Amino acid sequence: MIAFGVDGEGYLHLAWGMHNHDLRYIRSASPATLAGPIAFGEEITVTGSAEGLVTYPQFYNTPAGDLLFSYRTGNDSGGGSGNGDTQVNRCDLSARRWEPMHRPLFDGDPAPSEDAEPRTVNSYPNNLAWGLDGELHMTWTCRDTWRWQSNSHLYYARSSDGGATWRTSSGEPLPLPLSEANAERIAVIPEGSSLINQASMTVDREGRPLVATWWAPGAHDSPPNHSREYMLVHHDGERWRTSQITHRNAQDDSRRAEDVRDLARPIVLVDDTGRTLVVMRYDRRGDVVTVAHSTDRKNWELLDLTIEPLGTWEPNHDAELWRREGRLHLLHQRVGLGERSSPIGVLEWDARGYFVGR
Numbered sequence: 001m002i003a004f005g006v007d008g009e010g011y012l013h014l015a016w017g018m019h020n021h022d023l024r025y026i027r028s029a030s031p032a033t034l035a036g037p038i039a040f041g042e043e044i045t046v047t048g049s050a051e052g053l054v055t056y057p058q059f060y061n062t063p064a065g066d067l068l069f070s071y072r073t074g075n076d077s078g079g080g081s082g083n084g085d086t087q088v089n090r091c092d093l094s095a096r097r098w099e100p101m102h103r104p105l106f107d108g109d110p111a112p113s114e115d116a117e118p119r120t121v122n123s124y125p126n127n128l129a130w131g132l133d134g135e136l137h138m139t140w141t142c143r144d145t146w147r148w149q150s151n152s153h154l155y156y157a158r159s160s161d162g163g164a165t166w167r168t169s170s171g172e173p174l175p176l177p178l179s180e181a182n183a184e185r186i187a188v189i190p191e192g193s194s195l196i197n198q199a200s201m202t203v204d205r206e207g208r209p210l211v212a213t214w215w216a217p218g219a220h221d222s223p224p225n226h227s228r229e230y231m232l233v234h235h236d237g238e239r240w241r242t243s244q245i246t247h248r249n250a251q252d253d254s255r256r257a258e259d260v261r262d263l264a265r266p267i268v269l270v271d272d273t274g275r276t277l278v279v280m281r282y283d284r285r286g287d288v289v290t291v292a293h294s295t296d297r298k299n300w301e302l303l304d305l306t307i308e309p310l311g312t313w314e315p316n317h318d319a320e321l322w323r324r325e326g327r328l329h330l331l332h333q334r335v336g337l338g339e340r341s342s343p344i345g346v347l348e349w350d351a352r353g354y355f356v357g358r
Contacts (some may be wrong), residue, residue, distance in 0.1 A: 023052075071084050137157075230244075
């Protein structure tokens with residue numbers, strides 16, 4: 001997995017080539033925003049602690065221009081899916097060095113269980129999101145084993161000090177490290193519901209968090225309905241609410257419990273009028289780029305931006321361009337197992353212009 005971030009001075013930070021391996025990290029020798037090729041120095045450590053059995057590196061920009069760097073590490077019980085800690089470092093631009101922030105933020109050590117044997121847990125954060133007021137918002141799901149069908153529930157925390165301390169949506173302080181036992185559960189989604197991990201979240205102009213993901217909301221009904229649907233979980237200012245976006249009605253999902261490629265992980269956005277957009281790709285719509293949009297987060301319309309199938313493509317967008325201009329630029333490439341090569345480009349959509357008068 002590859003992750004990169006650009007700090008407030010324009011330097012490029014890169015981490016790559018890890019899935020339960022030692023951390024690999026380099027930094028550009030000069031700001032990447034300058035003209036000319038980007039040159040890197042030698043591989044270096046970040047802080048020198050908690051840098052073994054690393055998976056899922058991720059950089060986040062802070063409003064002050066610093067960087068946060070999170071990743072999963074192995075613990076005393078191992079380091080695979082369903083078993084690991086989440087570490088967080090902060091790059092202080094004024095001092096030009098990384099400092100450990102949480103060791104760990106999420107604890108993967110054995111948790112209490114109804115069974116005789118304690119079970120390990122791996123927390124999978126969605127992307128972090130900053131509000132206009134400087135509040136940092138975070139949501140995540142938990143997994144017990146390497147099987148993704150053991151993903152369960154959605155949790156939430158927010159921070160007013162850049163991630164140093166965390167609170168619930170009502171302001172109650174949360175002890176660290178965060179765990180299933182002490183966190184705020186915002187959506188009850190039992191294991192076996194086809195809940196995907198590492199989905200998307202954002203914050204609207206009122207500071208209200210939204211999470212877009214997918215699971216089978218009827219998986220535990222009688223009779224069960226295993227059709228996986230795109231879902232939105234959001235706070236309306238008073239309580240957490242859940243909205244079903246799609247209606248795939250794909251009962252055959254029950255026969256493909258371990259298949260995770262029929263739906264892409266979505267991206268959720270809110271424009272400057274308060275309209276919610278969810279970018280997606282799924283099999284029952286021909287695997288094209290689709291945007292679901294809603295003005296009330298209850299009723300949804302679907303709009304296809306392309307007509308050619310993109311295989312197992314998942315959306316990645318230019319977040320800064322969206323924030324500044326309301327234009328959606330998406331990395332566009334057909335991908336999938338067995339694909340040798342395919343053209344790569346940028347799909348450009350003027351979302352702000354499209355919705356004028358609508």
